[in-house]
Amino acid sequence: MLESRQPNGQVITGSVQLIHAAGMHARPAVKLTKLAKKFKAQISVRASDTADWINAKSVAKIMALRAARDSIIEIEASGEDAEAAVAALIDLVATDFPDTGQ
Amino acid sequence: MNMRAEIARLAYGGRTASIGFAHGPFVRVDAATNAARAVGAPKEEERALRAALISAGRQIAALASAAGGEAAQILEFQVALLDDQDFLDPIFAAILAGTPADAAWLAALDEQIADYNSAPDEYLQARSSDLMDLRDRVIRTLRGGENAAPNIPGGAVICADDLPPSQFLEIDWSRGGGLALLRGSPTSHVAMLARARGIPMVVQLGSVSAEAETALLDGEGATLELDPSAEQVGLFERRRDVHHKHRASARALLRRPAASWGGEKIRLLINVQRVEDLDHADAQYADGIGLMRTEFLFGGQAGLPDEETQYRAYDAVLRWAGKRSVTIRTFDAGGDKPVPGFTKKGEANPFLGVRGLRLCLARPDVFAVQLRALARAALHANLKVMFPMVTTPEELEAGRNLFADVVGKLRVEGVAAVLPEIGIMVEVPAAALTIGRFKASFFSIGSNDLAQYVTACDRTNGALAKLIDPLNPAVLELIGRTAEYGKRAGISVSLCGDMAGDPRCIPALLSSGVRELSVNPSALAQVKQTIDGLSRGDSRD
Numbered sequence: 001m002l003e004s005r006q007p008n009g010q011v012i013t014g015s016v017q018l019i020h021a022a023g024m025h026a027r028p029a030v031k032l033t034k035l036a037k038k039f040k041a042q043i044s045v046r047a048s049d050t051a052d053w054i055n056a057k058s059v060a061k062i063m064a065l066r067a068a069r070d071s072i073i074e075i076e077a078s079g080e081d082a083e084a085a086v087a088a089l090i091d092l093v094a095t096d097f098p099d100t101g102q
Numbered sequence: 103m104n105m106r107a108e109i110a111r112l113a114y115g116g117r118t119a120s121i122g123f124a125h126g127p128f129v130r131v132d133a134a135t136n137a138a139r140a141v142g143a144p145k146e147e148e149r150a151l152r153a154a155l156i157s158a159g160r161q162i163a164a165l166a167s168a169a170g171g172e173a174a175q176i177l178e179f180q181v182a183l184l185d186d187q188d189f190l191d192p193i194f195a196a197i198l199a200g201t202p203a204d205a206a207w208l209a210a211l212d213e214q215i216a217d218y219n220s221a222p223d224e225y226l227q228a229r230s231s232d233l234m235d236l237r238d239r240v241i242r243t244l245r246g247g248e249n250a251a252p253n254i255p256g257g258a259v260i261c262a263d264d265l266p267p268s269q270f271l272e273i274d275w276s277r278g279g280g281l282a283l284l285r286g287s288p289t290s291h292v293a294m295l296a297r298a299r300g301i302p303m304v305v306q307l308g309s310v311s312a313e314a315e316t317a318l319l320d321g322e323g324a325t326l327e328l329d330p331s332a333e334q335v336g337l338f339e340r341r342r343d344v345h346h347k348h349r350a351s352a353r354a355l356l357r358r359p360a361a362s363w364g365g366e367k368i369r370l371l372i373n374v375q376r377v378e379d380l381d382h383a384d385a386q387y388a389d390g391i392g393l394m395r396t397e398f399l400f401g402g403q404a405g406l407p408d409e410e411t412q413y414r415a416y417d418a419v420l421r422w423a424g425k426r427s428v429t430i431r432t433f434d435a436g437g438d439k440p441v442p443g444f445t446k447k448g449e450a451n452p453f454l455g456v457r458g459l460r461l462c463l464a465r466p467d468v469f470a471v472q473l474r475a476l477a478r479a480a481l482h483a484n485l486k487v488m489f490p491m492v493t494t495p496e497e498l499e500a501g502r503n504l505f506a507d508v509v510g511k512l513r514v515e516g517v518a519a520v521l522p523e524i525g526i527m528v529e530v531p532a533a534a535l536t537i538g539r540f541k542a543s544f545f546s547i548g549s550n551d552l553a554q555y556v557t558a559c560d561r562t563n564g565a566l567a568k569l570i571d572p573l574n575p576a577v578l579e580l581i582g583r584t585a586e587y588g589k590r591a592g593i594s595v596s597l598c599g600d601m602a603g604d605p606r607c608i609p610a611l612l613s614s615g616v617r618e619l620s621v622n623p624s625a626l627a628q629v630k631q632t633i634d635g636l637s638r639g640d641s642r643d
C-alpha cells in the first residue's frame with residue numbers, strides 16, 4: 001500500500017505486513033537499515049499505530065521495535081527520493097527479506 | 103564401591119544446540135579480566151572511542167570475509183551497529199560531558215544487553231550475546247589489551263559460560279571439537295554457526311567443574327562427561343557410530359516410498375506456509391500436505407485477499423500435489439496472529455479470544471470469500487478443508503452449513519463447485535475430551551496450541567518454556583485418546599505441531615497411536631530417519 005499524503009508528494013507513507021517467521025530479528029533489521037541508507041530521504045517506521053516513529057536507518061532502533069511476525073510496519077518518508085524509498089522498503093518486507101547475493 | 107557415584111558426578115546434562123559427537127581435550131575459555139586504562143580529556147576520549155570502533159569494525163570485517171556465508175551475515179548486525187548514528191550519538195554525548203570512553207561504551211551496551219535479556223522471546227534474548235561480543239571487542243581494543251585467541255588444541259571440547267560469535271570464528275575447528283556452554287541458547291547465532299559447520303554444541307549445562315583432562319560431548323543426548331572411564335568412552339563411541347550411520351542413510355531413506363513402524367505405514371506429510379515452500383528439495387518426497395496455512399494470504403498488500411488471489415494459491419498447491427492429499431486450513435487469525443481489519447482489537451487474552459473458526463463464524467463476509475475459493479478448488483479431488491480452534495460440534499456444523507450454502511450459490515451462478523471433506527484441528531482440550539461428538543472426516547492435532555491450553559502456559563512467554571512441555575502426560579493422554587477414537591471410528595488422525603518434527607517426541611506419538619505426522623519440509627528427512635531407527639528396534643534414547 002503506497003499513498004502520498006499531500007498532493008505535492010512531500011510525505012510518502014505506506015504499510016506492509018511482516019511475514020518473517022521470527023519477526024523483525026537481526027538479519028531482517030540489518031537488511032532494512034542497509035536499504036534505507038541507500039536513499040537520501042528521511043525515513044521513519046513504526047510497528048503499531050500508537051508507537052513513536054523511529055529512524056529506519058538505525059539498526060538499534062529497528063531491533064527495539066520488537067516487531068513480531070504478522071505485525072503491520074508503517075513507513076513514512078520525506079525528501080527527493082521518498083517515493084522510491086517507501087516502495088523499495090515495502091517490497092523488501094513483503095518479499096520476506098530475500099538474499100540478494102553479493 | 104563409589105565408582106558409579108564418581109561417574110555420575112562428572113556427567114552433566116544440558117540442551118541440544120547442534121547435534122554431533124566430540125571426544126577430545128577439555129578446555130575452559132573464560133572472559134578475559136579487564137585491565138584499567140588511563141582516562142584523558144573528553145576530546146581525547148572521543149577520539150579513543152572512534153579509533154576503537156574503527157579498529158573493531160576492521161577486525162569484524164576480516165573475520166566475516168574469512169568465514170563467509172552465514173557467519174558473515176551474522177556479523178553484519180555488529181557492523182551495522184558500529185555504523186548506527188542513533189545508537190552512537192548518545193555515547194559520544196556522554197563522553198563529551200565528561201564520562202570516560204570505556205565507561206560510556208559499557209553503560210550504553212550493558213543497557214542494550216539488559217534490554218535484550220528481558221525480552222520475552224528467546225530469539226531476542228539470544229541476540230544479547232552478539233552485543234556482548236561487540237562490547238568486549240571494543241573494550242579490549244580501547245584498553246589496549248591484545249585480543250589474542252586462547253591457545254586451543256585441535257579437536258578440543260571447549261567449555262565457556264557463553265561464547266560470542268566472533269570468538270567462535272577465531273577458534274580453529276578444522277580438526278573437529280565441540281562446544282559446551284554453561285548458559286547460552288539453541289537459538290543463538292553461535293548455535294547457528296555450530297550447526298552450519300557441524301560442530302556439536304550443548305547449552306545450559308549449569309555449573310561444570312573447572313578441571314578435567316578430556317571430555318565427551320554428545321550433542322544428541324545433550325550430555326558432557328569429564329575424564330570418562332573406558333566404559334563411558336565405549337558407550338559414547340557406540341552412540342556416535344550409530345548416529346553417523348543414520349545420518350549417512352537419511353537422504354537415501356527419504357527416497358524410499360514409505361516410512362513404517364511396527365509393520366504399520368506412517369504417513370509423512372508437510373506443513374506449508376506459502377506456495378514457495380514447495381520449492382524445498384525434500385518436499386517432493388512427502389506423502390501429501392498435512393497443513394497448508396492460509397494466513398499468509400493476508401501478507402503483502404493491506405486488506406483481505408480476494409477470491410481470485412486465494413483460488414490461484416489453492417489451485418497451485420493442489421496441482422503440485424497431484425494425487426496426494428492436501429489439507430488446507432481456513433484462516434487461523436487471532437491469538438498471536440492479528441490481522442488488521444479482521445481480528446478483534448483490545449482483547450485482554452487473545453489466545454482465549456475470538457480466533458480461528460470463532461472469528462470466521464463472527465465474520466461470515468470474510469469467511470464466505472475463502473469458502474468460495476476453496477469450493478472451486480475442490481474440483482481437484484485431493485482437497486480436504488480443516489477448521490482451526492473448534493470447541494464444540496455446533497461450531498463445526500455452523501461452518502459446514504456456511505460452506506454448503508456457498509457451494510449452492512456458486513452452482514446457481516453457474517460456477518462449478520464441490521463441498522470437500524471437512525475436518526477439524528484438535529487443539530482445544532474440550533474438543534479433545536469429547537472427540538466422538540464431532541462429525542468430522544478427519545482430525546489434525548495441533549500440538550502447540552493443545553499443549554498451551556492443557557498446561558495453561560502462554561506459548562509466547564519464554565519464562566514458561568519448560569512448563570509447556572508437549573510430553574506432559576496430560577497432553578499425551580489427549581493425543582492418545584484422539585488417536586484411539588480415530589482408529590476405532592475409521593477416521594484419520596494426523597499431528598501437525600512442532601512435536602511431529604521433534605525426534606524426542608516421535609516415539610511417544612507413535613506409541614500413542616498417531617500414524618500421520620506433518621512437518622516442515624526441512625524436517626522430513628530427519629523424521630523419516632527417526633522412525634526408521636525406531637522400527638529397527640534401535641534404542642537410542
